[in-house]
Amino acid sequence: MRETFLSFSPPTVGEQEISAVSEVLRTAWITTGPRTAQFEREFAAFLGASGALALNSCTAALHTALVTLGIGPGDEVITTPMTFAASVNVIEHVGARPVLVDVQPDTLNIDPARIEPALTQRTRAILPVHYAGHPVDLDSIDELARIHRLVVLEDAAHALPSRYRGRHIGTGDRLVAFSFYATKNLTTAEGGMLTGPRDWLEQAKVISLHGMSRDAWKRYEKGGNWFYEVVTPGFKYNMTDIQAALGLVQLHRLSGFQARRRAIVAQYQEAFSRSDVLQCPTERSDVESAWHLYVLRLRTETLRISRDSFIQELAKRNIGTSVHFIPIHAHPYYREKYGWKPMDFPVAYGNYERLVSLPLHPGLTDRDIQDIVEAVWDVADCFKR
């Protein structure tokens, strides 16, 4: 058995990141400035997006996007129960109503076939989430949006870099929000990015920084001007140059990170596909997943223990795991406000009780993978019916 505890998702940060951050700290400008502008340019170029706006989280990016799109009280936004709370909290922040639509059994992504029955006169937007990095069925969602005149705002917190039918997520004609939280595929400790059409990003930029009509840092440049105007009561969501410096190094390393992620996934698939107790995640043929998460599903009917005990048994064997996600409708705030019952979204809830996310990050060694595989097989064998 493994001697030391293997934590679920430490960041992959090294000397290059440390020196890039130190370099910024030695300059006279540490908050939003030239590094942030460079990160936006390089991020947009990497994806092939028309533009990018760096912010201090994906939550901030989603909130800013909803405000930019003019979504507010009286509006309904269609989204998925199988996501992190932030995707839905932001709908509450703007005073709109989240309308949950159950997920597809293979990808656990929002099921386009269930969206139409959930539409009302008040529906304004669809907020899909690319769960675990596997793109949602965007063509079907776009078709619905076109017919019913809805906007689409993508939560791409897991989807850097994912491809749908050959194109990167984040390159379409709409707003897409990415996360650089500590556990994500690219990290700036905390951070986020909004990609999309330039005119929308211009508006989003004003909304994300106090509603001011020009950048603070440009005001202090040579030839800059002290004058600004507040055109809306905006938020304080800007990214710092310290974060951007970290992000630039991570962006240069991203392709290497992704190659390692895919190699680990291949080892997991090889190791677990022949088990009757485990169901492996899949990747549809028309997409490329960013493989943010490797989510196993337990065939609980073949086991004598629950998912929770399975996780405890792995922890006893020094393997850290997690669960993505407790469905939105199971959280007290949402359950109580909207009167949702667990089985209102049976695919999401039924699968929730079987999910286990295994460690998946570029810092895992072949030895770590071997330990994880052995521990999972050991628990599966010990507690098989």
Ligand SMILES: *Cc1c(COP(=O)(O)O)cnc(C)c1O
């Ligand atoms: C991490 C995450 C977010 C929030 O990202 P932050 O950058 O921490 O705000 C939003 N949605 C999903 C699906 C996430 O996993």
